[in-house]
Every structure is written in C-alpha cells, then in structure tokens.
Amino acid sequence: MKENINNEKVTLEELELPQDLKKLSLAQCASLCKEIRNLLISTVSKTGGHLASNLGAVELTMAIHRNFNSPDDKIVWDVGHQSYTHKILTGRLERFSTLRQEGGISGFPKPEESEHDTFISGHSSTSVSVACGIAEAMKLQGKENYAVAVIGDGAISGGMFYEAMNNCGRDRQRNLIVILNDNNMSISKSVGALSKYLTSLRNTEKYLHTKRAVERGLKNIPLVGSSVAKGIKNVKDSVKSNILEQSTMFEDMGFIYLGPVNGHSLSELEEVFHMAKSYHQPVFIHVKTVKGKGYMPAEQNPGEYHGISKFDIATGNPEVAAADSYSTVFGKELVRIGDKDEKICAITAAMKYGTGLQFFHFKHPERFFDVGIAEQHAVTFAGGLASMGMIPVFAVYSSFLQRAYDQLVHDVAIGKLHVVLGVDRAGIVGEDGETHQGLLDVPMLTSIPNTVIFSPSCYSEMKMCMKKAVYDEKGLVAVRYPRGAENVDFSSFHLTTEHLFIRENNSSTLMITYGRLYNEAYNAQRALAEKGFPCDILKLTRIYPLDDDLGEEIKTYRHIVFFEEAMGEGGISEKVGDILSEMGYCGDYSRVTANGFVKQATVRSCLDKLGLTSEKMTEYILERCKDDGKA
Numbered sequence: 001m002k003e004n005i006n007n008e009k010v011t012l013e014e015l016e017l018p019q020d021l022k023k024l025s026l027a028q029c030a031s032l033c034k035e036i037r038n039l040l041i042s043t044v045s046k047t048g049g050h051l052a053s054n055l056g057a058v059e060l061t062m063a064i065h066r067n068f069n070s071p072d073d074k075i076v077w078d079v080g081h082q083s084y085t086h087k088i089l090t091g092r093l094e095r096f097s098t099l100r101q102e103g104g105i106s107g108f109p110k111p112e113e114s115e116h117d118t119f120i121s122g123h124s125s126t127s128v129s130v131a132c133g134i135a136e137a138m139k140l141q142g143k144e145n146y147a148v149a150v151i152g153d154g155a156i157s158g159g160m161f162y163e164a165m166n167n168c169g170r171d172r173q174r175n176l177i178v179i180l181n182d183n184n185m186s187i188s189k190s191v192g193a194l195s196k197y198l199t200s201l202r203n204t205e206k207y208l209h210t211k212r213a214v215e216r217g218l219k220n221i222p223l224v225g226s227s228v229a230k231g232i233k234n235v236k237d238s239v240k241s242n243i244l245e246q247s248t249m250f251e252d253m254g255f256i257y258l259g260p261v262n263g264h265s266l267s268e269l270e271e272v273f274h275m276a277k278s279y280h281q282p283v284f285i286h287v288k289t290v291k292g293k294g295y296m297p298a299e300q301n302p303g304e305y306h307g308i309s310k311f312d313i314a315t316g317n318p319e320v321a322a323a324d325s326y327s328t329v330f331g332k333e334l335v336r337i338g339d340k341d342e343k344i345c346a347i348t349a350a351m352k353y354g355t356g357l358q359f360f361h362f363k364h365p366e367r368f369f370d371v372g373i374a375e376q377h378a379v380t381f382a383g384g385l386a387s388m389g390m391i392p393v394f395a396v397y398s399s400f401l402q403r404a405y406d407q408l409v410h411d412v413a414i415g416k417l418h419v420v421l422g423v424d425r426a427g428i429v430g431e432d433g434e435t436h437q438g439l440l441d442v443p444m445l446t447s448i449p450n451t452v453i454f455s456p457s458c459y460s461e462m463k464m465c466m467k468k469a470v471y472d473e474k475g476l477v478a479v480r481y482p483r484g485a486e487n488v489d490f491s492s493f494h495l496t497t498e499h500l501f502i503r504e505n506n507s508s509t510l511m512i513t514y515g516r517l518y519n520e521a522y523n524a525q526r527a528l529a530e531k532g533f534p535c536d537i538l539k540l541t542r543i544y545p546l547d548d549d550l551g552e553e554i555k556t557y558r559h560i561v562f563f564e565e566a567m568g569e570g571g572i573s574e575k576v577g578d579i580l581s582e583m584g585y586c587g588d589y590s591r592v593t594a595n596g597f598v599k600q601a602t603v604r605s606c607l608d609k610l611g612l613t614s615e616k617m618t619e620y621i622l623e624r625c626k627d628d629g630k631a
C-alpha cells in the first residue's frame with residue numbers, strides 16, 4: 001500500500017500487515033479497530049475463546065504494531081490469551097476463522113505459526129523474564145531492537161514477574177519495555193494488596209503529564225533575589241517531593257514509569273510509546289483498559305466472557321447452558337464438607353469460578369482464599385495452614401500445578417503435612433492445546449514419596465474420593481478429575497474408592513484404566529463382547545500407591561493393556577509394568593498413553609488420536625489379540 005495521507009476508509013483485507021499500519025492515519029486505524037472488534041466477536045461466537053481480554057486490547061495491539069517493528073522488535077504476550085488482534089495484524093486474518101480448531105491457528109502465541117509470535121505462552125507471568133532474556137541477547141548480538149513484554153494486572157500477581165523485575169531493572173542501557181495492561185480484572189476481580197496499589201496508581205490521573213509539566217516548569221523558574229529565591233526553592237522542593245520524587249514501586253525497581261495512559265486512545269498510546277523508545281533503559285508503561293470493551297455483555301460481565309464457549313451475539317447467551325461439571329460438583333461437595341467442619345479451608349490461585357470454589361467463597365468467606373495467580377504460594381500457604389491443624393484443599397488446574405512442584409515436595413511432602421489437592425482439568429482439555437493439557441500431574445505426583453492419588457470416573461465417585469482424601473488419608477492427597485461434565489453410561493456405574501474388576505466369562509485379556517476412560521473401556525468391553533471377545537476391566541480409583549497384591553491379581557491374564565490419560569513416562573501404567581516385570585510376568589503387557597505434547601482439537605479428537613476412545617480401544621484389543629483369535 002502507498003503512503004496514505006488522506007482519510008480514505010481502509011479495510012484489513014486490502015492491507016499488507018503489519019507494515020501498512022504505519023502508513024495510516026489515526027482515524028483509519030480507529031476504523032480498523034472497529035472492524036477487528038466485530039471480527040473478534042463474530043469469530044469467538046463460533047469458535048469459543050478468550051473474548052473479553054481480547055476486546056480490551058485492540059487499540060493497545062494496534063498501537064504496538066504501529067510503533068514497533070515486529071518481528072525484529074520482539075513482542076512477548078503474557079499468558080497469550082489476549083493475542084488475537086496481534087494474530088489478525090500479523091498475517092493470520094484469512095485463517096482467523098480456524099481459531100482454536102484442530103489444524104487451525106492457536107488461541108495462544110506459537111512461534112511455529114508465525115515469526116511474529118516470539119515465544120510460546122499459556123501460563124501466566126513469564127513475559128518479563130522472556131523479554132529480559134531477549135533484550136540481553138539483543139545486546140550481546142549488537143542489535144538495537146526492542147523487547148516488549150505485555151502483561152496484565154492479574155498476571156503481575158505471579159512471583160515470576162517480581163523475579164524478572166528484580167533481575168532486569170538494573171541500571172543498564174537496554175531496550176526493554178514492559179507494558180502493563182491494567183483492566184482491574186484477572187479472570188474474576190483482581191485480588192490482593194497489589195491490586196489495591198494499582199487502583200491507587202490508576203487514580204493518579206495524568207501522572208505522566210503532570211510529571212512532564214512539572215519538570216519543564218521547574219527548569220524555567222530562575223532563582224533570583226534572596227527571599228524570593230528561598231521561597232521559590234521551598235516551593236520547588238515541595239513540588240519535587242510531592243510529584244517528582246513520589247515514585248512507584250516499578251521505579252523503585254529500576255524502571256522508568258510512564259502512565260497511566262488510556263489504552264483505548266491511539267494518540268495517547270503513540271505518545272507514550274514514542275517516549276518509552278527514546279530512553280534506552282528499562283521502561284514500565286502503565287496502560288488502563290476496559291476488559292470486554294465494545295461488546296456490552298462482555299463489558300458488563302467480563303468474567304463470564306474471559307473464556308467463553310460458542311454464544312449468540314444478539315443475546316450474549318452461550319450455546320450450551322451451564323450445567324454441572326466436575327468442578328461445580330467438587331465445589332458444592334466441598335461446601336457440604338466445610339459446613340460440618342471448621343477446619344476445612346478452600347484455596348484457589350485466581351481460578352475461583354473455573355474450579356467451582358465460588359460456592360465455598362459464598363458460604364464460608366472466612367475460610368476461602370484466592371491468592372492470585374500464585375500456585376507456588378498457594379501450596380506453601382496450604383502447608384502453613386496444615387501445620388496449624390487446618391485441612392486445606394487447593395483446587396487447581398493440572399497444568400498450573402506444574403508451577404508448584406518444589407513446594408509440594410519441600411513444603412508439604414517432606415513434613416508429612418496433610419494437604420488435599422483438587423486437580424481439575426486433569427487429562428485432555430482440548431482447544432487450549434499443549435500448554436493446558438493436564439497430562440503431567442500423575443507423573444509429577446507419583447514421583448513424590450507418600451503421595452496418594454484418586455481418579456474418580458463420575459461425580460458420585462468423586463464425592464466418595466473427596467471424603468477419603470480429607471478424612472481417611474494423610475499427607476499429600478490428590479483427587480484428579482477432568483474438564484467438563486461426567487459422561488457415563490448408566491450401566492457403567494461401578495463405584496469404588498479402591499480398585500474393582502468388571503469380569504466377563506473366560507477372558508484372558510484385561511484392560512486396566514482409571515478416571516473418565518473407564519466409561520470408554522466399559523463401552524469397548526461391550527463392543528468386544530458383541531464380537532465374541534470377552535475382555536475384563538480393572539478399574540482403578542485410588543490410582544496411587546498401587547495395592548500390594550495387585551500384581552498377584554492380574555498376572556494370570558495373557559494380555560494386559562493399560563489405557564491411561566496421562567503421560568506414560570512416570571504414569572500408573574509404567575508403575576504397573578514395573579510390578580509385572582519384577583514378578584517375572586511372561587504375558588503381553590502394553591500401554592496406550594500420551595507420549596508427547598498434545599495439540600489443540602476437541603477432547604474427543606485428542607483422545608481418539610491417542611487411541612483412548614472406546615472405538616480405538618476396541619480396535620487395539622482386536623489387533624493385539626488376533627494371534628490367538630480370542631481375547
């Protein structure tokens with residue numbers, strides 16, 4: 001596109017992006033922002049996704065791409081859930097309708113998808129560390145480009161942010177810019193002292209402008225005449241201490257602080273970026289935005305539209321009405337237990353609604369703790385509560401628990417403290433892709449001595465497991481359950497908190513499984529029976545540690561197949577394999593598990609690719625057993 005100095009309306013389709021953005025007027029950019037918002041709303045209404053965060057970051061993203069030169073300047077999106085406009089503006093307009101679909105573009109930054117996606121993200125609070133590393137590398141490589149981290153007010157509750165700020169706010173000339181996208185919201189309302197601090201900063205209107213005006217003004221006042229001079233000096237000193245020397249915590253950490261600026265004003269953003277680039281020092285820009293901006297239902301209820309399934313644009317209603325899920329059943333059951341026991345405390349790391357703990361918050365606010373995006377702290381905090389005789393229950397997504405491995409070991413397990421984990425989103429989660437699949441909690445937890453893990457296969461069983469975890473077990477105890485609702489055939493209900501055989505007549509083949517895969521295995525058993533292959537099932541519920549006599553019970557089977565919705569290395573199937581080989585088992589033992597990172601797709605499709613649906617289980621058993629013609 002040629003330099004466009006008039007104000008002709010332009011559309012995204014006719015531009016070469018991102019480079020053409022720099023040739024446009026602010027009015028043209030504002031009209032593109034409108035087009036982008038419509039595209040975000042219409043696309044997410046069909047695909048589901050992170051709507052509210054993206055609607056709030058449209059102008060900010062536009063201004064970033066007008067003022068920095070991606071991909072030479074490196075833009076690092078924290079969490080990455082707000083990077084949709086960035087994707088649209090960096091060559092993915094045509095594919096945007098494939099957002100979060102199998103084979104389509106990811107809902108998070110993916111360097112394999114575009115050179116403009118600097119770094120993988122999905123988990124919070126990593127961006128400043130990444131940008132800091134990039135800025136150092138640029139310096140070592142003699143490059144003059146900028147490293148820009150874009151981080152939300154929720155994400156700065158995570159400890160890594162402070163570790164990074166501490167490390168990179170040193171007095172060194174570096175092209176590092178941190179942009180705080182402050183919408184006063186995490187998924188739900190931002191919590192904690194920091195959020196209060198940001199509110200006070202946000203309300204310091206025109207901090208940037210006042211500071212600049214005062215600086216200019218003070219320079220221009222001459223100090224002449226003794227008494228006048230003294231008076232002016234006093235005024236200067238007090239102005240200085242009130243405005244110039246009143247510093248923010250970000251300045252105290254070695255950054256130049258600019259802001260707060262209106263994140264929906266392209267002109268204010270341009271001005272502040274221009275200024276930030278001129279310093280060649282670590283700069284912290286405070287940008288105020290409105291989560292959900294431009295779509296009334298999302299503005300009014302940004303928490304609901306943080307991550308939303310398909311919805312009707314006119315009404316804002318999600319396609320599927322919210323029914324119970326493992327999370328809500330967990331949350332309600334915890335209330336029931338907590339009603340009778342004042343020792344029960346519920347903890348979340350900024351996922352109150354996601355984990356179903358809103359019910360506990362409502363009923364027992366004094367024993368409910370939202371610690372912010374701070375999984376490490378949450379675990380050690382739980383350790384502290386447990387050391388005083390309380391019974392802490394930390395409900396956390398499997399993939400986010402990865403953050404807190406050392407805390408589980410050092411602050412809970414070694415001291416034999418009784419901490420209960422509700423490991424939500426265990427197993428495949430689907431469209432969020434690799435960063436969010438819950439495939440590592442089992443290997444992680446089995447590596448910690450004395451840990452107990454339950455994996456229920458339906459709501460009723462989960463309630464039984466929770467009671468066991470809270471009252472019958474000691475030390476670190478986890479109850480893991482998947483995203484979404486139970487999916488059980490009525491006939492497949494076989495409740496247990498231990499392990500259970502579901503036997504056919506004369507079977508020499510055994511399927512072992514746990515969790516929601518039990519339902520798949522049960523359907524596979526029925527399908528196999530119809531084909532004349534009897535096959536037994538061993539369903540584990542207390543999946544770890546394994547019962548001592550388990551090897552004895554299963555070693556008579558000729559074929560044993562373990563279907564596991566977790567990484568195989570370190571998983572329960574590996575442990576069972578170890579037991580069998582120690583016993584000198586001579587039959588055929590095989591494992592069907594996840595053995596690498598699993599890309600975005602529907603849960604069903606991911607499970608199918610892993611060979612973990614009833615159809616794939618049936619095929620596998622038939623194939624494996626064709627040597628003797630019968631299972």
Ligand SMILES: Cc1ncc(C[n+]2csc(CCOP(=O)(O)OP(=O)(O)O)c2C)c(N)n1
Nearest residue numbers: 053122123124152153154155185186187350
């Ligand atoms: C380690 C980790 N814990 C929890 C989450 C879930 N999560 C995703 S976005 C989000 C809120 C982020 O808030 P903020 O950074 O302010 O971004 P906003 O959505 O408001 O733009 C949370 C808690 C995560 N991605 N990573």
Ligand SMILES: CC(=O)[C@@H](O)[C@H](O)COP(=O)(O)O
Nearest residue numbers: 079081122307354425432483
């Ligand atoms: C961006 C992020 O990390 C979370 O918002 C995640 O997408 C949660 O998804 P669900 O709560 O829908 O499983």
Ligand SMILES: [Mg+2]
Nearest residue numbers: 152153154185
């Ligand atoms: Mg926020």
